[in-house]
Amino acid sequence: MTAQSTRPELAVGAIVVHDDALLLIRRGHGPAAGSWSVPGGRVEAGELLAEATVRELREETGLEGVCGPLVGIVERFIDDAHFVILDHRVTLLDPGEMPVAGDDAVEVAWAPLHEVAEWRLIEGLAEFLHDHQIIDTIT
Numbered sequence: 001m002t003a004q005s006t007r008p009e010l011a012v013g014a015i016v017v018h019d020d021a022l023l024l025i026r027r028g029h030g031p032a033a034g035s036w037s038v039p040g041g042r043v044e045a046g047e048l049l050a051e052a053t054v055r056e057l058r059e060e061t062g063l064e065g066v067c068g069p070l071v072g073i074v075e076r077f078i079d080d081a082h083f084v085i086l087d088h089r090v091t092l093l094d095p096g097e098m099p100v101a102g103d104d105a106v107e108v109a110w111a112p113l114h115e116v117a118e119w120r121l122i123e124g125l126a127e128f129l130h131d132h133q134i135i136d137t138i139t
Helices: 049-061 125-131
Strands: 008-015 021-027 040-042 065-078 081-092 105-112
Touching: 008 049, 008 065, 021 049, 040 049, 049 065, 049 081, 049 105, 065 125
Parallel strands: 008 081
Antiparallel strands: 008 040, 021 105, 065 081
């Protein structure tokens, strides 16, 4: 490992719930490629957390939103990287707009809340969503 790869990287995630469904993206590359997750990614230099959250939502789903309160903080060790992820609730500006996969998302979908734990999620996401009262079950 290089000194740079051992430093934690700051990232954000967008928790978007609408009509009893959670917005999920299927990652196309990088950490957890092929798994479903909430939209999100790295915070850029000089960017506020709220700005990064809505930017990542837009880049990965084409949807516009307003960043709300912090849901929780997650730490993930993936390959040689250490990520500190701050997940925020996001309210969509136009809830009727259809999401379109973009950036590193190869697919985007609305997962009914009662089915989320059955999806092939990134490691630890079902537990996080359950612990923060987003979903009722993790199995």
